[in-house]
Amino acid sequence: MLNVNLINTLSGLLLLTSLLVIETKKPRQSAILYSFQSLILVAIFLALAIRMEADQLYLWAASAFLTKVVLVPVILYRALGKVDQTVTSLNTVSAPVSVLLAALAVVVSFTVVSQIELKSAADFIPALAISVAHFFFGQLCIVTQRNLFKQILGFCLMENGSHLTLALLAYRAPELVEIGIATDAVFAVIILVALAGQIYKRLHTLDSAELQTLKG
Amino acid sequence: MVTFVLAGILLPFLGSLLVLILPRSWVKATSQLVTFAAMLCTLFVLYSLGMTGKVGYTQDLLFFGDIVLYGVIVDKISALLGSVFILFGFLVVVYSGGYLSEKNRDHVEHNGVQRRYYFFLLTFIGAMAGLVMSSTMLGLLAFFELTGVCSWGLIGYYNDEKSLKAALKAIVTTELASVGLFIATAAFFVLTGGFQLSAFATLDDTIKTWLFIGILIAAWGKSAQLPLHFWLPDAMAAPTPISAYLHAASMVKAGVYIFARCLLSAGTVPQVIGVVGVIMAIVTMFYGLLMYFPQKDFKRLLAYSTITQLSYIFFALSLSIFGSATAFNGAIAHVFNHALGKGLFFLVAGAVGFSTGTRLLPNLKGLLKKMPLVGICFAVAALAVTGVPPFNGFFSKFTIFAGGFEAAKNAPLLMILVVIAILETIGSFAWLFWVFSSSVPGDSSAEVAAASDIAPSMKFALVILACLALLSGFFAMAWLK
Amino acid sequence: MESPHLIWLLFVPLIASVLSLIVHWFGDFTRPILEFLHLASVTATLVLTFIVAGQVLDAGEALAFSDWLRVDSLGALFVVIVGVMGFLSGIYSIGFTRHELAVGYTNHDIAIGGLDMGRLRVFYSLFHFFLFTMLLAVTSNNIIIMWVAIEATTLSSAFLVGLYGTRPALEAAWKYVVICTVGVAFGLYGTILVYSDAVNLIQETSKASLWTEIVKNASTLDPTLLKLAFVFILIGFGTKAGIVPMHSWLPDTYSEAPSPVSALLSGVLVNCTLFVIIRFSIIVNLALGTSFAQILFLVFGVISLAAAVFFMMGQKDINRLLAYSSPENIGLILIALGLGGPIGILAGLLQLVNHSIVKTMMFFLSGNILMKYRSRSLDVVKGLMQAAPLTSFFLLAGVFALVGAPPFNIFFSKFLIVSAGIATGYWWLMIVCMLLLMLAFTALFRMGSSVTLGQKPVEIQNGESGFTTLAPIAILMVLALVLGLFMPAQLTDLLNGAVEVVNAGVTATPLAGPNGSASVAGPLGGLSVESFFSFFSGH
Structure with a gap:
């Protein structure tokens, strides 16, 4: 049973790192933290692979390592090198409020997940709840952060959450499905980074509050 | 005989298409010709109905499965009113030929023959004929709405602030009223499984009451009765021949006609x-x-x-x-x-x-x-x-x-x-x-x-x-x- | 039956997309080569959609890739929409991009920009990739791939939306990608929930993600889980479909994107996401009875309709007005599906097809206006009747069609919706809907009259916008009229089949809820869709 506890603990660690990603002032540091978080995710995948004797999950772990620990952080890190770091961290709500909201997300996720009965995930209710909460964390990040790159990181967090849910519930899905979802995720980051880059180049801002001219 | 009835309805529509395609100099003559032909057709229908003892008949024309979508009914009423609407349409087309010119002192800014005018007018005449001859609720509804759309184009013809406002007012009011007819037609369809007006008599009294309320609302709107009357005086911004046709002879009569036709079909009301x-x-x-x-x-x-x-x-x-x-x-x-x-x-x-x-x-x-x-x-x-x-x-x-x-x-x-x-x-x-x-x-x-x-x-x-x-x-x- | 054409249908746009991106070193010939490639691809796609639809009509379904791709009547209906609208948008794009190329890409911070060669290449490449993703969404039998495809539509259209690179365009693109990816992520949760439940029931795990397999086992799915999943799916894919209150990206995106893209987004993409929602609703109907999905559809439908109409009133921007008319129509479609029964579903699907035709046409027209006036404001765009009589005629006809005036197609689908509502006892709802539609009618009419009539600005030259940008509009208008007056037998067959597929939830299970087919009262209850169409099918 060590593995189950390990998985649940590691998932808890995910939450912690994602709070750090959200609250860190410098986006470049956030990107590094995100890489670290993805490493934890890979560890969870490996643990799950052992626990469930699911060979596919080794593959998942490998692809997650490639894309989430290496590729996406590098893209973000490099892109952030080209932009002015001083424009960075503006929030729509203060840090205590966003932590409070995060706590709320955790509570909601636990209540919802404990309601459903899934034979395949009975042991992993905490991990499942955390993955859902993690998904909400990502959304929280997108809503509360005005820096476009922080919003992209929010998307990445969201994606990590759903990826964990997927690993817990749908690890038996054909590989092609996982590849499809992973490709979408990577491309989403690439496109978001490219768009943010264009916006920076063209409008000289990374503040989403300045992107509010369209109304009505 | 139905051929002539159909010709009366379709010729103006054909004319309205021709008006869009033909050279500008032909527009006036084409319009007069098609309406004249349509008038002859309906007058002939009237004449022959009179000769055959005024016995009405119905002919189903357009089907959707076994549901009759549109058919024509030729009886004393539709033949009489159909011919007067088309006859007047012809006269208005002729009159417009003289009226729409630079000699017109009431509207000096006017610039020559416009396809738009004849297009809407001819479509309107066709729609009016289609409405009067319709033997189905759907026909009544569809042509009712079509006349509204055309009236918008005609009232707003002079293209200034005032007439555009009046046109919008006219169409919005009449279309709002036509919601009554729309709902009534849909309910009629659901209850009788078809559109034929002859099925009206089979409905029970409560349903008839509700249907007639819907029909009356539509009729009041189109025929400018309280409380939906306010569009008509403003619609006088239309060219006067249009006022003569829409606001005296035909469009405002569409409402009363629908009411009359449904009364006739319903038997006891x-x-x-x-x-x-x-x-x-x-x-x-x-x-x-x-x-x-x-x-x-x-x-x-x-x-x-x-x-x-x-x-x-x-x-x-x-x-x-x-x-x-x-x-x-x-x-x-x-x-x-x-x-x-x-x-x-x-x-x-x-x-x-x-x-x-x-x-x-x-x-x-x-x-x-x-x-x-x-x-x-x-x-x-x-x-x-x-x-x-x-x-x-x-x-x-x-x-x-x-x-x-x-x-x-x-x-x-x-x-x-x-x-x-x-x-x-x-x-x-x-x-x-x-x-x-x-x-x-x-x-x-x-x-x-x-x-x-x-x-x-x-x-x-x-x-x-x-x-x-x-x-x-x-x-x-x-x-x- | 196994269909190699189905595979080609996906590969042709994919190949065209890659080729367009690498066409680079041909100097002055780059543009003609791009255009040729583009034309060849959209034409081939169109032909292939017809072939696949024909196969579906003959054999009931077309399959490929060991059942991962499957097109039944419902799918074929959507495949045809993608094919036809894609083709017409393709034709339109040629004239449109040539004009925008002539305007030229500028770095100034202006409202509406132009294009350069680099952007043109991106446009053509993404256009085909976008088509590919939409086709994948409507042909996929694997529910997770369905999600992947919908997510991919967002990604592939993001740069199309921001193509002009101006401030509003970039803003719109950012909003679009962020809101839609977040929204669609909810859809992923819904999909995973359905899958993880199904995987416990279906022995062969590789097949547990196939829609057909899930449908077979629908009645044994966990009801609570499925309810939760469906809410997630409705919210998630509903975001993409522009269902209110998840619509906030929609007006910006539709109005800032280049017109052919707006046409594809509002005329086709919306349908693809609705398609996914309908697919899941079939599973839900089979498992839970029809009432659960129907009530959700009705609630969201009415909210969308009412809110959209509210936003349409007093709207000064032509594109935004048209954009808001999308949730209005989506609302109507949802209401029709929510009313249920064969007639309700038929009405909904018919409205969907009709809306797609007319809305695509309207966005083409707004593109023509944009090319002429370089503005979308009702204060600037006036006197189109003098400037371009033919465009103006089409615009008026389009407005008439969009508000559902006879004899255009929407009149009949609107009528069917109201009939279905009355047949199921929703009198008051139908009256409310009609009154709301009146407000939309007013807004659209005001736009039509303001644009076509009035005095044109003096600096605007007279003249039409050219063959490739008018011909697609003319074709769509003929379609709108033809479907209003006469239905081709093939389309009615497809619709019949599609209604059967969607309505499977009612007939195949004893669990059908109180709002199922039984409540279709009166003579309409006995009226089957077949008898409705039999005249046109030649019986």
């Missing part, structure tokens, strides 16, 4: 519909009469007169629910007679505007002296509209009152309303007579003295209509007997 119809008609009638007095603009006066005349028709149709066939015939005859009389009146107003450049009544004096033809037509129209014998308005109004007395036998309270209606007639006669006497005889005012001559095509339409207004009174009543 719950009396509550009659009560509602009669009361609203009387209220509108009086409102219209009161609005005569402040009007300075010739056309706006005519608009309010139209509103009251349409209330007469609603009044008579509602009376027929109480069991008076006379009132029903009176109503149909009045649709016919009023179309000619009021249409003529509008065309006179148009002619006056064309040659003098004003439609303000205080500026119009001594028309007869300067423009004898217009003056005479003015007199004929005024007498016909107010119902002075032997002009056509008299016959139908008289029949309506006769029907009123007949219905009052069953429901004594109706007698009060009939008397009120008679009072209204007297009032409106007195006012129109006053208007007539101050504008037609006597010395010409400055504007009238400086008047130019009107186009020959306009004269042609005026003369024909004046003759019809004088002669048709006998005809409609005799035909409906």
